[in-house]
Amino acid sequence: VVNQPDRTTTAVCGYCSTGCGLNIHLQDGPNGEPGGGGAVNLTPTTEYPVNLGMACPKGWEALAVLDAPDRAVAPLLKDGHGKQKPVNWDQALDTFRDRFQAIQKEHGAESVAFLSTGQIPTEEMALLGAVAKFGMGLVHGDGNTRQCMATAAVAYKQSVGFDAPPYTYADFEESDCLIFVGANPCLAHPIMWERVMRNKQKPEILVLDPRATETAMNATLHLPAKPKSDQSFFYGLANYFIQNGWVDRDFVANHTAGFEEYARFVEAFTFERVSKETGLPAETLRDAALRIRARERVSAWWTMGVNQSHQGTRTAQAIINFQLLTGSFGKPGTGANSITGQCNAMGSRLFSNTTGLLGGRDFKKAADRAAVAGMLNVPEERIPDRDSLAYPEIIEGILKGKIRGLWVIATNPAHSWINRNQLDDVLSRLDFLVVQDMYHSTETAKIADLVLPAAGWGEKDGTVINSERRIGLLKKVRKAPGQALADFSIFKLIADRWGCGELFEEWTDPEAAFHILKRLSAGMPCDFSGIRDYRHLDEAGGVQWPYPAEGADPAVERRLFADGRFYHADGRAKFLFEEPRPLPEAAGGKYPFTLLTGRGSASQWHTQTRTSKSAVLRKLYPDSVYVEVHVRDARRLQIAPEQTVRVESQRGSIRAKAFVTNGVPEGCLFLPMHYPETNQLTDGQFDPYSRQPAYKACAARLLAD
Ligand code: SF4
Incomplete structure (x- = not known):
């Protein structure tokens, strides 16, 4: 039997914030090395307190997407004709350093920014944030969590x-x-x-x-x-x-x-x-x-x-x-x-070092900067004393020529950013764009000047924090293909090549980084300094924060605020409110429909970067864009089910198949987020406090093609 496993280990799923436990079945290596042949299949873990033996189609197919032919297996660098060509890591790292340092020299340290993700482990996110801000001198960096959880x-x-x-x-x-x-x-x-x-x-x-x-x-x-x-x-x-x-x-x-x-x-x-x-x-x-x-x-x-x-x-x-x-x-x-979106959105919210300082702290507070400097043994003056620009402000910064270099890690803004037609123009203005990803085929990787090949879920160790604040363990159960490396290793290599590697000597591997994170969490509401090590997480079925070193509640399931005490200094929660505002772009006139967007299937994830690689998941979802339209609207416009139609907004026009249904209200249309066409139509509006994009509603019209 080809896929007969020899042993089993456990790991948490790497898609959504549910954080299901999976049994990963391994084969031994050719010389009998335990598990050395890697993962051959998986099943949901019955004992894990989150999923109790269940998984959705994405989890079941988590290994399949690692074998895709478009995995990034070597660094790619654009040549003089704009064509991406394979180069070795030495050349890639030299180019990364030389191009970004040249931009910083000419336009200032703030002219290079990064965009990260809620898809990589907390250890990697924290190392990225620390290297970028304390090592490379960047001030601005944000994550795709701006699009979901901000x-x-x-x-x-x-x-x-x-x-x-x-x-x-x-x-x-x-x-x-x-x-x-x-x-x-x-x-x-x-x-x-x-x-x-x-x-x-x-x-x-x-x-x-x-x-x-x-x-x-x-x-x-x-x-x-x-x-x-x-x-x-x-x-x-x-x-x-x-x-x-x-x-x-x-x-x-x-x-x-x-x-x-x-x-x-x-x-x-x-x-x-x-x-x-x-x-x-x-x-x-x-x-x-x-x-x-x-x-x-x-x-x-x-x-x-x-x-x-x-x-x-x-x-x-x-x-x-x-x-x-x-x-x-x-x-x-x-x-x-x-309910959080991505598998590690909460790790990003607390430890990405983007708009908040590590551990849920504040860049603007001198005491917080001093605390982090002491815990990480980095000079305090290397810690920026202000927040990063938020994602939309970084985009604006590129438009205005203030941001000239961008490093994108495990996210795909050329597909997912609101009003993406504008983003294509924005990204083309950059002097240098680096994309670090598992696949060289994402919309953003395809236009990058430099692609750094990264290992994915199952090919590296680390932890993620799910929606209920449970810290779960990811494990390396496969070897990454070709020259792809764990993001953790890439960040370490970049730090060394940049010349700031000595600041991160203690970050030797993900588990060492986990102990640094424990230190950073101590005394904060998200304190998990009582977790001993990765083995503890594995044996406990994940651990929810808070889990302090002293007096941690050992219960497997815990909720906050049982004592009625909130985190404000006076212990009280605040009633906050204001007058509702009208939709920024109301339906009417030439665009009589309200266009809604959202998730279309349990089988697909975000921009389908990974899920489109599984034949099983592809079969569970249409491979081309469709638009939901109410039965009466379809009848009025003489649109038949499955007919090709045009959906248009002030920003663009796309073709889609009509899905005639009672599921969407009359006067509304619905487009799934998983297709690259969808964000050609959405309107770049934002919540004023969180700066999160308002993907869900803009004005549109529907035309028979
Ligand atoms: Fe669980 Fe599915 Fe979410 Fe994975 S993607 S954590 S299997 S619900």
């Missing part, structure tokens, strides 16, 4: 004092009322949804989403509110609860600040007004309120429908506010719960 991070920081999703996955099963807002876990987080399906409380499931998604179809009440009206919805709900005296007065008095102002503010959000703004009948709003009121353990869950909005932060806080006023924090089955 809003949740800012909302939590402002409201509860730290970027701290409070829940544990047991809450999916312990809640007797789950409110999903702009979230479709059936597709986007299928194993979390399986946890909901295990709920024995006969829960109410309310889904606030313009589309009749797979999750909405399983709801006890679907609330098809107009796009981006969820902020008004929660203000109206809060007002109704306050007017009826359904406030947890003890919790509010003892653990929150700003309630009275909030109560006055939401008075204006009568159901009459909210009905106009959401398009939901007042009777439906009342029904939703009564259903929530009738239950004891109410949890609210949100994802990109909230985060990717022009008013995402205040919308997330409208959810947090509602959970605060009902005292739904810190108890089983409760919480205002952001």
Whole structure:
């Protein structure tokens, strides 16, 4: 039997933030080396506390995508004719150093920036951030987490004092009322949804989403509110609860600040007004309120429908506010719960050294800089005393000629950035673009001046932090192809070649870096200094933060704020709110439709960089772009199912197949995010607090082709 394994190890999946445990089955090497023949197949781990023996199609196919023919197997450098040609690592590293240093010499240290990811282990992200900022002198770097989780991070920081999703996955099963807002876990987080399906409380499931998604179809009440009206919805709900005296007065008095102002503010959000703004009948709003009121353990869950909005932060806080006023924090089955996107978005949020200093600290605070300098033994003056530009500001910086060199690691902005037609122009203005990736075929890698071949999931060690704050272990179970190297090794090589390698001598390998991370976390809310080592993580089935060296709670599933104490200095959570704003680009006139975007399948991931490499996953999803259009709109425009149509916005025009359905509301269109065409149409609007792009709504029109 060709794939008969000799032994089994475990590792966490490297796609989404669920963080499922997988058994990886290994063959011994030709001379009997244990596991030396590498991974031959995998199965979900039954004992892992996250997934309890389940995995989605992406997890099952995680090994298959490593064998793709378009893996980057050697560094590629553009020659004088603009053609990428293989070079050796020496040449690649020399070029990296010479070109970026020349740009810095001419335009200043800040003229080179980096864009990283939520897809690589925390150890790699922290080393990248440290090398880039403390070694190479860069000030500006951000991650693709700006596109998914920035809003949740800012909302939590402002409201509860730290970027701290409070829940544990047991809450999916312990809640007797789950409110999903702009979230479709059936597709986007299928194993979390399986946890909901295990709920024995006969829960109410309310889904606030313009589309009749797979999750909405399983709801006890679907609330098809107009796009981006969820902020008004929660203000109206809060007002109704306050007017009826359904406030947890003890919790509010003892653990929150700003309630009275909030109560006055939401008075204006009568159901009459909210009905106009959401398009939901007042009777439906009342029904939703009564259903929530009738239950004891109410949890609210949100994802990109909230985060990717022009008013995402205040919308997330409208959810947090509602959970605060009902005292739904810190108890089983409760919480205002952001579900993270990428496998290590939280590692990035806390340790990427981009807009926040390592460990959830602040670049602008002298004490934080001194602490990090001491812990890492780097001169304090090497630590920037200000935040990085956020992703959209880096893009703007390139447009203005202030950023001239860009280093992109494990992300694909030429596909995924909002209004990507503009980005093509932006990237072409760079003096030097480096892309470090597993594949040389991404839209961004194809236009790079230099491609650095990287190992992927399964080809390197490290840790990731999932949505419930669980730190899980990734393992090297395959050899990377050709000359591809772990990102950790690439960062070390770059530091040495740049001339700052001695600053990072202690970062010898990922596990050594993990011990540095423990040190950086100590005393912070995300303290995990009590985790002994990688073996501890492996044996425990991952460990949730906080897990301090002294007095750690050994329970496998833990939630935050059980004592009602939040992370602000006064221990109180804040009610934060403001008047909802209209859509930046409302439908009307030449563009009568509201174009929504989002995940289209459980089998595909983001820009399909990896998932398109699996024949199984390809079969589970159409290989060319389609647009969802409501039956009545299709009839009115005389568009037949499967007909090729044009979808146009002010920024571009694309061809797509019509998918005629009742799942999208009349007057709206839906395009999946996985196709490169989609972001040719989206509008470059951002939340003012998180600077997260508002991918979810812009004006468009539909034409028969
Ligand atoms: Fe991997 Fe997420 Fe699927 Fe679990 S749900 S197998 S973590 S992609």
